[in-house]
Amino acid sequence: MKAIEVRDLKKYYREVKAVDGVTFDVEEGEFFGFLGPNGAGKSTTIRILTTLTRPTSGKAVVAGYDVVKDGKQVRSKIGLVSDKLILYDRLTVLENLLFFGRLYNMEKKTMMERAEELLTMLDLWERRNTQASKLSTGMKQKVNIARALLPRPEILFLDEPTIGLDPITTRKIRDFVKRLNEEGMTIVYTTHLLHEAETLCDRVAIINKGKIVALDTPRNLKRLFTEREVVEFELERPVEINLDCCRVLENVGNYYKVETTDLSRFVEELGKLPVKVRYIKSEEPSLEDIFVKIAGGE
Ligand SMILES: Nc1ncnc2c1ncn2[C@@H]1O[C@H](COP(=O)(O)OP(=O)(O)OP(=O)(O)O)[C@@H](O)[C@H]1O
Ligand SMILES: [Mg+2]
Incomplete structure (x- = not known):
């Protein structure tokens, strides 16, 4: 089974063709990159695949489920780290995680174990009782990542997860995501940083003005062009x-x-x-x- 199958997917906002007929597959366990300039349609594609927005037309199947018909099942299989930070300012790091864990219907014990494991891996366990509003941007992004990973998703979507982060944090996040992938998780990663796509991804789809203009391994893309x-x-x-x-x-x-x-x-x-x-x-x-x-x- 493919992790993701997308066929002629479109999303139009009135006359704006945000996604204009994209077709691609992502293999299970693949590290798949979306590379494109601002406004290319990366986030819109991710939003459709993670059921946050409905396509105008076309089909997308994620972890075996249709994103329009079986949204709930899709959501149970995926994690999303978006460029927008979704945290409650007044809750602490740990409380934030537990809050979202309850949304996923996780058991308290499993949730706590997993939260500790993730926060430790992301160097945040010491800060677990800090209020989210008092965290730096990079720390917030790490909490966001921990939150997305809490229910052990099969597929992790990351929409420009390193934007605005310092080089050290950026590297830590990249290494961390790379490791998750090596452990078997399918990753879909958007970026407009080329070296990032080049070093991380098995295959890269270059998207521009809502269309995929090239899709191949970084090595072949180079050869091709x-x-x-x-x-x-x-x-x-x-x-x-x-x-x-x-x-x-x-x-x-x-x-x-x-x-x-x-x-x-x-x-x-x-x-x-x-x-x-x-x-x-x-x-x-x-x-x-x-x-x-x-x-x-x-
Ligand atoms: N909710 C919306 N309503 C109207 N137009 C939208 C909406 N969301 C996105 N668009 C438009 O769709 C196009 C693609 O936007 P999208 O956010 O997918 O690009 P992107 O590749 O993620 O860009 P960036 O690198 O800047 O994040 C843009 O022209 C944008 O203005
Ligand atoms: Mg975007």
Whole structure:
């Protein structure tokens, strides 16, 4: 069984096509990323899959249940960490968790054990009696994550969970989510940070203006969208580079930066020159380059 099946899903707000016919599957145990610029339709897609909003048309099945017809069953299988923090200011960290745990109909004992386990893992157990209003943004987000995980969901949705957090907290959250995934949890993660998608996800759907414009592993996406590579190198002495497999972008003394469509051939040709190569470096394009290309409409 697939963890998620989405077919021609649409959500229109009057003339705004927030989600405009997306189709994709998420495998069980997969770390699936949604990458796209502001307003691309990431949150709307997540909101439909987590039953917070109804699609205009199309179909979405989450953990075997239809998001429109079987909302309740879907909700019992999933956790959501949204970009909006959902906590009660006047309750303490622990009280917040227990409050939400009761909503999930959890037993008190199981709830307490699980709350302690999660808060400990997220370095928050010491702060369990602090009022939510007195927590920092990062701490609040961690409580949010603990809250989503309390009922041990099969699928965890995270909508830009690291937004506004410092690099250390960001890393901790990423590592934590990665570990959950390694333990078998299916993860759907939205971000507009490309390196984040690149390092975390098994597959990434790039979404723009409500449509999926590309869906593949980060590695394949890079391959798919790179026609040329940039190579930097230094020779022992300056010579004129006149090869038809490359174009010189920059040359200062014996330093060169060239662009090539055929890296292996270029390296071979370079080796034939009557001068030694001091160093050579090829920069792999980042997912960022690809993203800018796609979002730019190229
Ligand atoms: N409740 C709503 N009513 C009207 N329009 C909406 C509503 N929610 C979203 N939209 C519109 O749908 C489009 C997609 O929004 P969405 O929040 O899904 O984007 P996003 O990819 O999550 O962007 P961001 O990176 O900024 O969070 C936007 O044009 C937005 O204005
Ligand atoms: Mg969003």
